[in-house]
Amino acid sequence: MKLAKKIYNDEGLILLSENAELNDSLIRRLKELGLNQVYIADRLTEDVEIPEMISEETRRRAMQEIRTNFRKITESSVKGRVYPFLGKSFLKVVESILSDLSSREDVMIMMMNINSTDHYLYRHSLNVCVYTLLLGKVHGYNNDALSVLGLGALLHDIGKTKIPSSILMKPDQLTDYEFDQMKLHTEIGFKLLKDEPGVPLVAAHCALQHHERINGSGYPRGIRENEIHEYARWIAIADSYDAMTTHRIYRSALLPHQATEMLYAGCGTLYEKEKLEVFRDHVAIYPLGITVGLSTGEQGVVVRINHEVPQRPVIRVFSGPEGEMLKVPYEVNLAVKLSVVITYVEGTEPELAYV
Incomplete structure (x- = not known):
């Protein structure tokens, strides 16, 4: 796994740069530093930009x-x-x-x-x-x-x-x-x-x-x-x-x-x-890049926030109801597809969550 965003230390200096490859030792050290979430580069979401609130x-x-x-x-x-x-x-x-x-x-x-x-x-x-x-x-x-x-x-x-x-x-x-x-x-x-x-x-x-x-x-x-x-x-x-x-x-x-x-x-x-x-109405309760499960049994990644209804984001579905990986992922807009709901979010366990 490679980082998609820099990691900063408590002095504001870069600790790890983008594309740094993670291993067990680094992950353990990041946990010791109190960091339990990082952005990971993934071909499924390489086109998704994670906006920052401030520069x-x-x-x-x-x-x-x-x-x-x-x-x-x-x-x-x-x-x-x-x-x-x-x-x-x-x-x-x-x-x-x-x-x-x-x-x-x-x-x-x-x-x-x-x-x-x-x-x-x-x-x-x-x-x-x-x-x-x-x-x-x-x-x-x-x-x-x-x-x-x-x-x-x-x-x-x-x-x-x-x-x-x-x-x-x-x-x-x-x-x-x-x-x-x-x-x-x-x-x-x-x-x-x-x-x-x-x-x-x-x-x-x-x-x-x-x-x-x-x-x-x-x-x-x-x-x-x-x-x-x-x-x-x-x-x-x-x-x-x-x-x-x-x-x-x-x-x-x-x-x-x-x-x-x-x-x-x-x-x-x-x-x-x-x-x-x-x-x-102004909080992204499902962060961009996080993996979610849908009521259809499918799994996907949040790729866009609907600002009018942030509780209903756009999901890029990558696996089917039986857990099979889709050859061609597709997107579902939950603000339009009201019959589909998010049933769970990965990363709720007390581990390092990859979002």
Whole structure:
């Protein structure tokens, strides 16, 4: 098997290039680095382009800013003092992401955790920012509002820079005490940001409130519905989705369709129905290149997303009901062929999934 896309390390440098041939040793090393999904070159899908939500250059610069500034905060011994140019630095990141999203037609929420071994906190912060900004654009916020929303999303977990690494990076489930310590990141984040020049107070409230839930079951204050700032309610959805679709040492990542179902389990109790509907209509729940089984017994690969109905993609069928390989694969558009449904997705097992 050969890679179809580059793999980057946690410094943004290329770890493996396209066409690198995988072997057991490399696969084992990739798993150790926390990478559980890669793109594999395949003649059946060599014509399928996997679009990126943001450019490689934007991602590289964003990750560099996040790493540099978050590390400075982690290492800072002055209580409550944040790097003084934090707002200015991260506003440039938000503007770059907005520019990329605006330049792409019909952009969808695609998986951003493939082909990168970045530190979880840094990668998660960027992903949540990108997802949230897309949702905000679709919702209709103006550029000024999007800038504040984007800063709130990018910095929502900044309080985790002050959580002991023994808890933050623990490979097992947290104890009750450790979880209580982890939950303090919301209040720590608020304190870090509330007086920071160039960071709107609303962004600080996003750090404080992104774990609140509309039925009052969240933390740190257990507030409900409109008591939670609207931006924090958007971030809550993006934050939960990215956390569920990211591989962790103590649990495997969910695929997008599974994570979306989990989010909808909290519809009207944890998350707002209207916001979830916006999310559902703009997430590619069946990623391009992933193998799926159909109700006809056939197997195929997702080769195109229908933007009007992303839950019903175009499938390139390569094997018949008896598992026989077809001499000539053909495509079925599930948005048209309504009698056919996806019955399973390969890669849901806790192994390295090839998509």
